Amino acid sequence: MExxxxxxxxxxxxxxxxxxxxxxxxxxxxxxxxxGPAHRILMDDDSPPGEDDAR
Structure with missing residues (x-):
């Protein structure tokens, strides 16, 4: 009880x-x-790495 x-x-x-x-x-x-975070995981960027640096 106590x-x-x-x-x-x-x-x-x-x-x-x-x-x-x-x-x-x-x-x-x-x-x-x-x-939002769940949809951002599914949005895949198909460009190979380093391609954005060449632009």
Whole structure:
């Protein structure tokens, strides 16, 4: 029973910290473009290396 006096406030504090971190990440634009990086991997540049330097 005594362990609940420690675990309940710690769990409430942990939920608060996770909520603040999630709020900060959404406000800073972390979740703005979820598909862009995946599409950039698939867009392959077919020119051989060094060809851009010759231009």
């Amino acid at each position: 362990s609940l006096y420690l675990l309940i406030p710690l769990s409430i504090l942990l939920v608060f910290v996770i909520g603040v971190l999630f709020w900060w990440s959404t406000r800073s634009g972390q979740f703005d473009d979820l598909e």
